[in-house]
Amino acid sequence: MPRAARRPAPAAPAVLERARELTRPALAEAVGGLHPWIAEMAAYGLGWADPAGTPDPGGSEGKGVRQALAVLGAEAVGADARDAVPGAVAVELVHTFSLLHDDIMDADALRRQRPAVWKAYGTGPAVLAGDALHAQAVSVLAEAPGRHTGAAVRHLCGTLNALVSGQAEDLRFEQRPWHGPGAVAPEEYRAMAERKTGSLLGCALALGAVLGGAPERTVTALDRAGRHLGLAFQAVDDILGIWGDPAVTGKPVHADLRRSKKTYPVLVALAGGGETARALAPLLSSSRPVDAASAELVAALVEESGGRAATRDEARRHLDTARRALRDTPLAHPAARELDALFTYLLDRTW
Amino acid sequence: MPRAARRPAPAAPAVLERARELTRPALAEAVGGLHPWIAEMAAYGLGWADPAGTPDPGGSEGKGVRQALAVLGAEAVGADARDAVPGAVAVELVHTFSLLHDDIMDADALRRQRPAVWKAYGTGPAVLAGDALHAQAVSVLAEAPGRHTGAAVRHLCGTLNALVSGQAEDLRFEQRPWHGPGAVAPEEYRAMAERKTGSLLGCALALGAVLGGAPERTVTALDRAGRHLGLAFQAVDDILGIWGDPAVTGKPVHADLRRSKKTYPVLVALAGGGETARALAPLLSSSRPVDAASAELVAALVEESGGRAATRDEARRHLDTARRALRDTPLAHPAARELDALFTYLLDRTW
Numbered sequence: 001m002p003r004a005a006r007r008p009a010p011a012a013p014a015v016l017e018r019a020r021e022l023t024r025p026a027l028a029e030a031v032g033g034l035h036p037w038i039a040e041m042a043a044y045g046l047g048w049a050d051p052a053g054t055p056d057p058g059g060s061e062g063k064g065v066r067q068a069l070a071v072l073g074a075e076a077v078g079a080d081a082r083d084a085v086p087g088a089v090a091v092e093l094v095h096t097f098s099l100l101h102d103d104i105m106d107a108d109a110l111r112r113q114r115p116a117v118w119k120a121y122g123t124g125p126a127v128l129a130g131d132a133l134h135a136q137a138v139s140v141l142a143e144a145p146g147r148h149t150g151a152a153v154r155h156l157c158g159t160l161n162a163l164v165s166g167q168a169e170d171l172r173f174e175q176r177p178w179h180g181p182g183a184v185a186p187e188e189y190r191a192m193a194e195r196k197t198g199s200l201l202g203c204a205l206a207l208g209a210v211l212g213g214a215p216e217r218t219v220t221a222l223d224r225a226g227r228h229l230g231l232a233f234q235a236v237d238d239i240l241g242i243w244g245d246p247a248v249t250g251k252p253v254h255a256d257l258r259r260s261k262k263t264y265p266v267l268v269a270l271a272g273g274g275e276t277a278r279a280l281a282p283l284l285s286s287s288r289p290v291d292a293a294s295a296e297l298v299a300a301l302v303e304e305s306g307g308r309a310a311t312r313d314e315a316r317r318h319l320d321t322a323r324r325a326l327r328d329t330p331l332a333h334p335a336a337r338e339l340d341a342l343f344t345y346l347l348d349r350t351w
Numbered sequence: 352m353p354r355a356a357r358r359p360a361p362a363a364p365a366v367l368e369r370a371r372e373l374t375r376p377a378l379a380e381a382v383g384g385l386h387p388w389i390a391e392m393a394a395y396g397l398g399w400a401d402p403a404g405t406p407d408p409g410g411s412e413g414k415g416v417r418q419a420l421a422v423l424g425a426e427a428v429g430a431d432a433r434d435a436v437p438g439a440v441a442v443e444l445v446h447t448f449s450l451l452h453d454d455i456m457d458a459d460a461l462r463r464q465r466p467a468v469w470k471a472y473g474t475g476p477a478v479l480a481g482d483a484l485h486a487q488a489v490s491v492l493a494e495a496p497g498r499h500t501g502a503a504v505r506h507l508c509g510t511l512n513a514l515v516s517g518q519a520e521d522l523r524f525e526q527r528p529w530h531g532p533g534a535v536a537p538e539e540y541r542a543m544a545e546r547k548t549g550s551l552l553g554c555a556l557a558l559g560a561v562l563g564g565a566p567e568r569t570v571t572a573l574d575r576a577g578r579h580l581g582l583a584f585q586a587v588d589d590i591l592g593i594w595g596d597p598a599v600t601g602k603p604v605h606a607d608l609r610r611s612k613k614t615y616p617v618l619v620a621l622a623g624g625g626e627t628a629r630a631l632a633p634l635l636s637s638s639r640p641v642d643a644a645s646a647e648l649v650a651a652l653v654e655e656s657g658g659r660a661a662t663r664d665e666a667r668r669h670l671d672t673a674r675r676a677l678r679d680t681p682l683a684h685p686a687a688r689e690l691d692a693l694f695t696y697l698l699d700r701t702w
Contacts, residue, residue, distance in 0.1 A: 033512075034512075034515075034516070035515070035516040035519040035520070037519050037523055038515065038516075038519050101478050101479070101482060104474070104475060104478055105475035105476075105478060105479060106475075107475075123455070123474065124455060124456035124457075124458075124522065125456075125522065127452050127455055127456060127478055127481075128452070128456060128515060128518055128519060128522065130478075130482075131452060131481075131482075131485065131515050132512070132515040132516075132519075134482065134485060134486070135485070135508065135511035135512050135514075135515055136512065138489050138504075138508055138511075139505075139508035139509070139511070139512060142501070142504050142505050142508050143505060143508070149501065150493070150500065150501050153489075153493045153504060154490075154493050154494060157486065157489055157490035157493050157494070158490070160486035160489075160490070161384075161385075161483070161486050161487065161490060163486075164385075164386070164389065164479060164482050164483040164486055165385070165386040165389075165483075167479055168386040168388050168389050168479060168483075169386070171475065171476065171479065172388055
């Protein structure tokens with residue numbers, strides 16, 4: 001991302017590390033409180049251990065974006081970072097639960113370049129481990145001390161409903177035609193992505209603020225910032241899913257096209273209705289599996305018809321909106337600056 | 352059950368019907384608030400509709416035991432039945448969620464003599480529908496008005512953790528040997544059944560009492576009564592799983608034996624260590640699938656070694672303990688009498 005490259009944000013990795021250190025003991029306690037077999041699957045899903053239970057210190061763990069947003073959300077409203085910890089644990093557990101179950105639903109065999117939990121342990125056990133993480137997420141938050149627990153739990157519940165509903169839309173899109181009546185409009189895709197990806201990032205920031213005792217107006221603004229961050233993130237993911245370097249993404253070239261996944265670049269290209277869109281439609285609607293050659297052709301046509309550029313614009317627009325939502329809200333420093341740096345850093349991938 | 356047969360409890364079906372009528376609008380609203388596709392799967396899972404979405408008024412709906420326990424829990428502590436409704440909705444949604452996911456994990460293709468949700472809609476969609484019901488259950492309770500919401504949510508969270516942990520144990524039992532070191536002891540089976548079956552029945556009663564503002568002592572007593580009811584229920588189910596009449600149970604003859612399911616009658620027979628137990632062990636441990644003839648032989652040996660009688664005793668003992676827990680707690684009438692009648696009625700099956 002050119003702008004990010006010109007303006008490095010050296011603080012962001014340190015912010016992620018600080019949030020991880022602050023959250024880790026409570027997160028480990030929440031996982032340790034599960035049935036031992038489920039705790040083993042959870043540790044694998046979190047990238048803490050390999051399937052034999054051996055600690056895996058390198059590489060497989062996520063960045064912990066959600067816990068960092070929760071911590072910064074509390075600090076940005078002038079509260080102590082420790083107030084955010086139950087919220088940080090809850091959003092990390094919900095994220096892990098949703099990865100476990102989404103990988104089953106999407107038949108994704110790989111996650112962070114390792115076998116997905118359902119591949120490593122079986123579908124039934126992965127369903128169960130996801131359920132346990134889901135339950136534990138709510139439990140940790142419901143048991144949090146302080147006056148704001150009820151509001152925090154209600155916020156998380158709304159997010160869980162949104163996540164599920166977004167995933168339902170995403171699965172239903174697979175059944176719909178690529179073009180003609182019933183085709184998925186780019187705006188429908190955006191609404192799905194806001195629920196499926198944006199809502200949990202918004203929730204992370206909002207939970208930090210709620211647990212920090214912020215007024216509703218501030219909570220809403222932070223939630224909105226996180227949602228737009230999520231939309232920007234999804235747009236970048238969609239670009240990388242087609243044009244990403246396999247060595248970097250860990251996915252095959254043209255991965256989303258090979259899987260006939262309906263993503264923003266293709267939908268917006270088709271919605272444009274130009275000549276290239278008319279050439280795209282029959283290629284996508286073919287009942288044959290998408291081979292390497294036709295995936296390459298589809299990628300070229302989507303790019304030629306402006307699908308890639310429109311998705312870049314989409315990502316930039318949502319990142320701008322997210323940063324503006326932060327700027328327009330009275331927030332405490334240095335958390336506000338760290339949030340801005342983190343937002344930029346997270347989108348700073350080669351796309 | 353001889354005692355129940357001698358003392359009919361005509362009130363119980365009316366109690367179930369009253370609780371259903373009271374709970375149904377809120378339950379329908381909770382289901383209606385889900386994504387339409389998920390709502391369709393939920394309506395099927397609840398026995399309200401067939402897979403085409405056509406209302407199914409007959410036969411497939413559960414008895415609604417859990418909602419009735421929640422309603423009677425509130426009335427038994429002198430509160431208005433309406434106070435219990437969010438709790439009643441929550442436990443029915445949790446029950447439905449757990450059936451959907453357990454059927455996936457146990458590869459059970461039939462539920463109430465219809466295809467299980469995962470058979471009718473696919474595994475991925477059934478995982479998602481279960482997640483949605485799980486989230487909505489907590490949400491309905493967290494949004495309930497009144498001073499007792501936080502305590503109710505915490506109670507439900509504890510139950511969800513117990514349910515998952517019980518299901519984990521049940522799945523792990525499958526991997527353990529039938530006899531020798533590492534065999535599942537009857538007490539381990541009982542602890543699993545208390546979590547998997549007892550905890551939600553206890554929670555239903557407890558939630559009614561919590562939402563009705565009962566003191567902790569009363570909540571604990573009602574929770575305990577429900578847990579023992581669940582253990583009695585599970586013992587009866589285990590008897591019916593081996594010796595039940597297929598025309599009544601809707602399952603094949605010797606169903607649990609054909610599936611090599613570790614249940615109380617067999618575990619207690621093996622733990623007895625007598626001559627018949629020694630004859631049982633090699634039959635059960637064979638790597639060959641259990642055919643009709645060997646299932647019949649196993650059933651006879653389990654009965655001969657006292658497994659069936661011990662399980663009957665187990666059921667009676669837990670029902671007695673459950674009824675005593677009710678009697679020993681100061682509860683309001685007529686709810687206390689209706690609870691006693693309902694407990695007896697629920698165990699009044701031919702076993």
